[in-house]
Amino acid sequence: MTAARRSGASRERILEAAAEVVSEHGYAGTTIARITERCGLPASSVYWFFEDKDELLAAVVLHHYEGWLERRPQWRPVGPGEDLVAVLDELLRPWFRDLGEATAYLRLGQSLLLEPREHDSAARTRFVALRREGMQVFEEWFATELRRSGAAGERPPEEVAAELARLLVVATDGLVLSHRAGEGLDSDLFLDLLLDTVAEVLQGAADRPAGTAGDRTDRMGR
Template sequence: MSTARPTSPGPGDEREMSRVRILTAAAEIAAEHGYEGTTISKVTKRSGLPASSVYWFFRDKDHLLAEVVRHSFEQWIAAEPRWERDPRDGRSLAEGLRSILSRSTRGLPGAPDFLRIGHMLLLESREVEAEARQYFLATRDAVASSIAAWFTSHFGTGLRARRPELAMDLARIVIASTDGLFLAHQIDEAGDPDDFITIIVAIVEQAVADAG
């Protein structure tokens, strides 16, 4: 009986491992020193890889940090509950919203790199807008559109016609609220997330009731 041997990483696997090492090092340094304090020399020292390896994957620091945001966002979104409503799902808007937020808020204390770096760049005023900032804003727009579509799926035809902007307004409230919870976790313990979810669900329910 033959035993299968573990395969050694191929050239492509090794390249990807090097790329992830660089991204991880850059994310750690950006968290510690900010955008301006992140340099290629610090990244090479932290990752243990030469500058030539960094420039093989990334054209400059701006491109590198944009890829940190993208890589972190893709990992985060893959683990997040989808803002997609199954037509067979009989739960109310409040029940569905509570279910999604109960899962999505659990990952906030872990401080996903794209959130940390993205918020940092949003607060910086730069002559030339960083590529990472542009990508972060684009991801927020995409997430907001997904949440708005989810809210719209719960609205009747009349409400959609009377208040076409309501779904996006509620999506922005959800994003702004989770932004606040994320920042609270970075400052100190943010309390019981279930209390936070109860408040957000109540705000959304009242807004929909007032609009109806």
């Protein structure tokens, strides 16, 4: 058990068991008892590694986010003759295909989002922060590529990038929920539609003069 101690294998086991329980029983159905049953370790071990249930869930959120960061698409720059939307398609499609089933992470996070703000659990706070961080990954890639290609037209590239990143996040959230409702919404076609919208935003940005652009976009988020 030496190796187990040093490598923190028990902590990992608890973390993974918790994630499995969340994905099987949902947020409300996640109890310490189920987690201990799942990982074979007693509750005292759980409370040895984690201060309380809230901190454990926060750790689950962080754990999954880090996993996503490793497996996330590589944001390669757009080549000279390439279309930005085509590259985006290539980057996002595998991820969208997994959205229906694979992401217990998003399910847990969305449950946390729907909880009241006031009570402000560590898990919820962390998810909101990581969600924002993840969105910035999108945003910066967009901003870089828009700046390079000049596809944003008269509008500030950062502004268009923020808009597009928000659009992506909102769309994925909606897609996950739609899937949970058992509506057979096809991820592939939905991405098609989304990319069409992205193209349309870019088109609009390029066409529109600077003056009128401000009217439509200044309200988009903080």
